[in-house]
Amino acid sequence: MNAPLPPLRLLIAAPRGFCAGVDRAIEIVERAIDRYGAPVYVRHEIVHNRFVVDSLKAKGAVFVEELDEVPDGAPVVFSAHGVPKAVPAEATARGLDWLDATCPLVSKVHRQAERQLEAGRHIVFIGHRGHPEVIGTLGQVPEGSITLVETIEDVAALPFTPDNQLAFLTQTTLSVDDTAEIVAALRSRYPAIAGPKAEDICYATSNRQAAVKAIAGECQLVLVIGAPNSSNSLRLVEVAERLGTPSRLVQRAAEITPDWLDGIDTLGLTAGASAPEALVREVVERIAQWRSVSEETVVTAEENIVFKLPRQLAS
Numbered sequence: 001m002n003a004p005l006p007p008l009r010l011l012i013a014a015p016r017g018f019c020a021g022v023d024r025a026i027e028i029v030e031r032a033i034d035r036y037g038a039p040v041y042v043r044h045e046i047v048h049n050r051f052v053v054d055s056l057k058a059k060g061a062v063f064v065e066e067l068d069e070v071p072d073g074a075p076v077v078f079s080a081h082g083v084p085k086a087v088p089a090e091a092t093a094r095g096l097d098w099l100d101a102t103c104p105l106v107s108k109v110h111r112q113a114e115r116q117l118e119a120g121r122h123i124v125f126i127g128h129r130g131h132p133e134v135i136g137t138l139g140q141v142p143e144g145s146i147t148l149v150e151t152i153e154d155v156a157a158l159p160f161t162p163d164n165q166l167a168f169l170t171q172t173t174l175s176v177d178d179t180a181e182i183v184a185a186l187r188s189r190y191p192a193i194a195g196p197k198a199e200d201i202c203y204a205t206s207n208r209q210a211a212v213k214a215i216a217g218e219c220q221l222v223l224v225i226g227a228p229n230s231s232n233s234l235r236l237v238e239v240a241e242r243l244g245t246p247s248r249l250v251q252r253a254a255e256i257t258p259d260w261l262d263g264i265d266t267l268g269l270t271a272g273a274s275a276p277e278a279l280v281r282e283v284v285e286r287i288a289q290w291r292s293v294s295e296e297t298v299v300t301a302e303e304n305i306v307f308k309l310p311r312q313l314a315s
Contacts (some may be wrong), residue, residue, distance in 0.1 A: 006265065008291035010284065011219060011298050013211035013270035015275050019204030020305040021103030022047050025080035026056070028101040031313045033060045036075045036097070041086065043067060044079040044132055046101060047274040048230035050251060075099070081132035082106040084139020092234030094311060104132055104307045105172050105202040110140045112196055117141050117169040121194060124149055124158065126182050127171035131231055134171055155185040167194040171200040173232040173273075174199050175239070204273045205232045207301045209239045212270055214300045216240040219268035221260065222247040225279050233272030240268065252279065253286035262292060 025046050032040045038060025045053050045063060053063060061077075067090050070076045075097040078087065082102040091098040102110075117122050121145040127134040138146055149155055160166060168186050170179055180200060186193055199206070214223055222240040226233020226249055233249060240247035245268070250256060261267070267287070271280050287293055308314065 005291055006124050008264065008287065008293050009266040010287070010293050010295045011215040011266060011268045012280070012284075012295060013208070013215050013268065014299040015204070015207045015211055015301055017225075017271040017273070017275050017280065019202070019273040019303070020213060020307050021080050021105060021202070021204070022274050024144075024309065025101040025103070026052060028099055028309060028313060029056050029061050029077055031309070032075055032077055032099055035313065037172030038177065039074065041070045041074050041076040042079065043070070043076060043083065044081065045065070045229075046077065047077050048227045048233075049272075049274040049276070050227060051279060052274065052276060067094070067096075068264060070096060072096075077101050080106070082110065084136055085294070086139060087281050099312060100136065101310075102136070103172070103202070106136070107170065109137055109169055109196075109200055112144065112200075113137060113140045113267035116169070116194065117145055119165075119167070119194075120169040121165045122147065123170045124155075124166060124186060124193070125170070126150070126168060126174065126179055128174075131171065133173065133231070137169070137171070149182065149186075152182055152185045155182060155189060157240045158189070160190065162190055164190070166190050169196060170200040171231070172200055173205050173235065174193050174201055175235045175258065176201055176206055179241075182214055203305065204303070207303065208232065208236060211298065211300045212236050212239045212268070213243065215268045215270075215298050216243040216245040216247075219261065219266045220246050220264045220279045222270070223272065223283065224249050224257070224270055224272065225251070225275045225283060227239070227251055227274065230272045230274050233275070236270055236272060253282040256283065256286055261287070268287070281307065284299065 237247040
């Protein structure tokens with residue numbers, strides 16, 4: 001007869017899961033469906049989570065990649081990641097009813113880009129090429145006035161001199177540690193470079209990374225619930241692995257198999273900012289099928305931020 005498996009200590013990071021920008025974006029789509037009736041079109045995934053997207057589809061949201069897929073006269077919502085200026089301009093020109101679900105912290109970066117341009121500075125933007133947030137931010141200013149860097153090596157290859165008027169901004173969902181290194185490289189090479197007064201990396205990204213740091217050292221494995229196209233979720237995996245703890249990204253509990261828990265006494269669990277708490281409970285319930293689970297929530301910060309809805313939906 002096989003010996004019973006040892007109990008599993010489960011450290012659940014807090015904060016985890018939905019941030020205020022994601023809450024707001026989902027509520028915008030739900031309220032738009034209530035106000036206009038289905039279908040309401042959404043340009044790109046409203047947030048990077050298949051469970052959330054499928055839930056909104058079931059309520060009447062239709063997700064498209066570009067505005068030309070939106071019929072004339074239909075309402076359309078722009079995703080939380082932000083869009084280039086040309087997108088709302090095109091929607092307005094077509095007479096579409098549009099709602100902007102861009103996270104206010106991303107919108108803040110957009111405004112900073114405009115201010116730096118008005119001040120005569122060329123912008124160096126730290127971010128991941130091809131990410132929707134980066135595409136949206138690059139599209140706030142004329143082509144040629146902003147340069148994307150992803151690594152310290154990119155900084156070394158920049159063509160500017162220390163006398164050039166420069167400013168830097170960052171994507172909101174980056175690795176806190178990586179970004180600090182890139183900013184240090186920029187400041188070293190361009191001592192006069194201007195930067196934001198406050199950190200561009202959003203509070204939720206920073207808090208979730210800090211929470212993983214708090215639990216990773218006690219765990220043999222950290223599970224991160226999130227999508228493979230979710231920047232902030234991928235960064236959580238990296239944070240754990242840099243501390244020497246193996247980490248896996250999972251979208252749904254069904255991906256987890258019993259062998260993942262072989263030799264594991266303490267398991268860490270967190271969720272990216274686009275992943276709902278329902279998926280956390282789903283994962284806990286699946287693990288409990290195989291092991292006796294002792295849950296501990298490790299709290300490193302309290303979050304109580306709420307963002308206002310667009311004026312069209314505020315009533």
